[in-house]
Amino acid sequence: MSAFHAAIEAALAGDTDRLLPHLVVDDRTRAAIGVYRNTALKARVDALEASFPTVAAMVGVDWFRAAAQAFAQEHPGDDPVMVTYGTRFPEWLLTFGPASDIPYLAPCARLDRAWTEAHVAADAAVMTPSEAARLGAALTGLTGGLHPSVRLFRFEWSAPSLWLAHRYPEAAPGPLVWEPRAEALMIHRTAGHVRARLINPAEFAFLEACQKRRPLGIAADQAARLDRAQSIPTLFAGLIAADVFLTSEPEARA
Structure with missing residues (x-):
């Protein structure tokens, strides 16, 4: 990963000052980064919902997308192929507080992931x-x-x-x-x-x-x-x- 790409990734995570050697960080730049951040986050959440439809059906779309957003913020990923995104999601669910009283969720997420792996x-x-x-x-x-x-x-x-x-x-x-x-x-x-x-x-x-x-x-x-x-x-x-x-x-x- 180049220094510029690393700076973009850091800016998407909230550290816009990392862009200073490459770009002028003004309000316009911050606004553009914010739009890109929201678009990228939505793409990851959408990818998770597509890859884990059984989990989403079990907990409801609103609950799932909130969990997916929390995961995506912690694990932005570095692969542009969205079908591969979310490999660690089943394991992450084991640590996600709101899922602690849904013991079957992580095992079912493993099976959703296996379905995707079989598909590709x-x-x-x-x-x-x-x-x-x-x-x-x-x-x-x-x-x-x-x-x-x-x-x-x-x-x-x-x-x-x-x-x-x-x-x-x-x-x-x-x-x-x-x-x-x-x-x-x-x-x-x-x-x-x-x-x-x-x-x-x-x-x-x-x-x-x-x-x-x-x-x-x-x-x-x-x-x-x-x-x-x-x-x-x-x-x-x-x-x-x-x-x-x-x-x-x-x-x-x-």
């Missing part, structure tokens, strides 16, 4: 059912890489159900209750759309092992040990249909 993640060729069928028994030794958009979560409380009910109301899994119930969630993009659903413990174990670059055979064994009643072929087939796994075919990856 790189494209990649995925394994198809026909590819899996061709590989047959060789699948067990294959490293099951996950599509770049896949995001996995496990919570000890019912944050995933609350988040789903607000983000995907047509697929709400149950009543809106904040309670100590372990839940796992997968967010990913397929066919240009970001999807999200609760996953059972065996699915989470399988996907987590794949995320750690374990062979599919080991991932299957970990899932089976966790839930003996779970059909691993059915589990695997469902995840393939969801476009979760990277293809093993070199020409498709190129």
